[in-house]
Amino acid sequence: MIQLTKEQQIVSFLRKTIAHLTETPSLEHELGDDQLIQEVGMDxxxxxxxxxxxxxxxxxxxxxxxxxxxxxATLMVINKQINQKLGVSL
Known part of the structure; x- marks a missing residue:
């Protein structure tokens, strides 16, 4: 079994949540790390x-x-904000 890093778990959580909020299940696999989430329906x-x-x-x-x-704005920007809150250095 492959263990995901904390960062990978967070990005996966973000993708799933954005896919759910936009009602676009494919985003869970298609959303790019640096793609603007507003471009995919995140108002x-x-x-x-x-x-x-x-x-x-x-x-x-x-x-x-x-x-x-x-x-x-993007998965990577959000991930950075989260990691700062969690006290994780990038």
Whole structure:
């Protein structure tokens, strides 16, 4: 059995959540790491829902000043934000 790194687990979680929120199951496998999530149907309401899912599932909280669109633009940018919250150095 292949063990996923924490980063791979987070990216997988993000892909699944975005695919669910956009009601586009194929995104779970097709969304590129540096692709803008707004290009695949993630509007501001869905991004807020994504942030809530991240906070609940990963037991972290974003400060108000971190809730900027550019901080949630791509999988890699979101992953970086999450890792900073979790205290993981990249």
């Amino acid at each position: 501001s309401v869905r991004i807020i829902k994504l942030i809530v899912e991240i906070e609940l599932n990963l037991e972290i909280a974003f400060d108000d000043d971190e809730l900027l669109t550019e901080n949630f």
